[in-house]
Amino acid sequence: MTAKTTLISGSIFMALAVAFGAFGAHIVEGMLTPERFEVYKTGVDYHFYHALGLLILGAISINIPENNNKWLSWSGYCLTAGILIFSGSLxxxxxxxxxxxxxxxxxxxxxxxFGWIFLAIGVLKNSKLTDTESD
Incomplete structure (x- = not known):
């Protein structure tokens, strides 16, 4: 995923997380048992966390050449798949x-x-993301 695609995906997933959260709070809660509503809320929570993760990933990736960020790209794919599969299934x-x-x-x-592990590997392996000390 390019930085632009990651940022766009993260933004769209954030908007959807807000929509699913509002839908849950205003419509779904009265339709479900408290236990099932907790499961729904778990889906919304993880949706939010990982959409935010996509935005952070996109910001990190913005100044890294596309041919030098395969791990970051895989991180984006995994976070996206996680939102769709984990939250979507819930x-x-x-x-x-x-x-x-x-x-x-x-x-x-x-x-x-895997998305978070790939992000860590991508940061470790990327020469543009080096440690610098400031006085």
């Missing part, structure tokens, strides 16, 4: 009462984990 699970969707939720969690 939204669908709670709204449709389709229990089998809970079986794919951990795949999204793994995508989140």
């Amino acid at each position: 939204y669908l699970l709670t709204l449709t009462d389709t229990g089998w969707l809970g079986a794919i939720t951990p795949i999204g969690g793994l995508a989140f984990i």
Whole structure:
């Protein structure tokens, strides 16, 4: 993912997180048991965290040449997949009462984990992101 694509994706996912959060607070909460609503809220929380992660990733990537950021690119793909799979499966699970969707939720969690690991590797391997000491 390019820095621009990552920033656009992060912005869109942030807007959607706000929408899903508002939808949950104003419409969904009264339709679900308290336990199922907690599951929905978990989806919204992780959606927010990782959309923000995409924005941070995009900001980090902005001055790095595209051919030098494969790890950062993979980080973006994984965070995006995590939002879609983890949060998406929790939204669908709670709204449709389709229990089998809970079986794919951990795949999204793994995508989140790999996304953060790939970000760390990308930062470690990138010569443009060096430690500097200031007096």
